[in-house]
Amino acid sequence: MGIELKGVTKRFKGAAALDRVGLTLEDRHIYGLLGRNGAGKSTLLNLIAGRLLPTQGEILVDGEPVLENDRALGKIYCMSEANYFPEGLRVREIFRFTSEFYPRFDLPYALNLSEKFELDLNAKNNKLSTGFGTILKIIAALASGAPILLLDEPVLGLDAGNRELFYRELIQNFSEHPRLIVFSTHLIEEAAKLIDRAVIIRQGTLILNEDVETLLEDSYLIKGPAQAADRYAEGRTVISSELLGGLKTVYLRGRPDPDAFGGDLISEKIDLQKLFIELTGRRKENQK
Numbered sequence: 001m002g003i004e005l006k007g008v009t010k011r012f013k014g015a016a017a018l019d020r021v022g023l024t025l026e027d028r029h030i031y032g033l034l035g036r037n038g039a040g041k042s043t044l045l046n047l048i049a050g051r052l053l054p055t056q057g058e059i060l061v062d063g064e065p066v067l068e069n070d071r072a073l074g075k076i077y078c079m080s081e082a083n084y085f086p087e088g089l090r091v092r093e094i095f096r097f098t099s100e101f102y103p104r105f106d107l108p109y110a111l112n113l114s115e116k117f118e119l120d121l122n123a124k125n126n127k128l129s130t131g132f133g134t135i136l137k138i139i140a141a142l143a144s145g146a147p148i149l150l151l152d153e154p155v156l157g158l159d160a161g162n163r164e165l166f167y168r169e170l171i172q173n174f175s176e177h178p179r180l181i182v183f184s185t186h187l188i189e190e191a192a193k194l195i196d197r198a199v200i201i202r203q204g205t206l207i208l209n210e211d212v213e214t215l216l217e218d219s220y221l222i223k224g225p226a227q228a229a230d231r232y233a234e235g236r237t238v239i240s241s242e243l244l245g246g247l248k249t250v251y252l253r254g255r256p257d258p259d260a261f262g263g264d265l266i267s268e269k270i271d272l273q274k275l276f277i278e279l280t281g282r283r284k285e286n287q288k
């Protein structure tokens, strides 16, 4: 059960926004879809949701092709920055509108969330502030009852308090109704607390799809004199490195081997945000 992308390429006027992506997303996991600006995250989510056609490749939902397949598409709720609600409808009317497409829409839950986020049920959706516009979309997604939630930058424009509330509600929702949730975000430190899998895209190419805990256990840095660091790094899986003065930092996959430190090196763990930066490219002038 889940989503499968097979050799998916999407070109816009010749330029590949996604290039031969093969990816499996399994049910009952929360995926963080990470990538720098323009990496292809929204394109990926829109392809899965059937809003874009792949130039090449195939997308399956629970084993069925998603294209023009109402049954497969009906399993997916995709929240994106673009507003797909009819203009001028009030919040409570949006909930009714959503329930027409998602028969398992949970209205009492949507009303309860609206109260928690202090969203005015009588406000017209096109008159909402950026943050409340996002809140409306989040609530419609969480209450949709869809077994697959695709959330494209769901915290865009939310203040810190509302982001915390959203993360809490998302975890609560997931623990009561485990499903497949994929959300893209640039706030990696915050996302690290709730995602269990990380998918990283770099310039249209999938570079990683891993369990976050394993990924962090299996990555580290070593720091020390350049020569000692280079000697240690030889033959190991290096993600990246940087040189500052005579001090070299090398980011690696695997487990540290203190026996090989030679007294000159120290090792440290890496957090998800740092790892993301090293995997997706730092400024060129600092690379060595």
Ligand SMILES: Nc1ncnc2c1ncn2[C@@H]1O[C@H](COP(=O)(O)OP(=O)(O)OP(=O)(O)O)[C@@H](O)[C@H]1O
Pocket: 012, 013, 016, 017, 035, 036, 037, 038, 039, 040, 041, 042, 043, 044
């Ligand atoms: N409709 C479109 N027409 C032409 N090019 C597009 C279109 N949509 C996306 N692109 C291009 O595809 C690439 C990937 O864009 P996409 O929006 O998927 O990236 P993203 O990872 O979501 O970026 P961000 O984090 O900045 O939102 C970019 O180069 C973008 O300019």
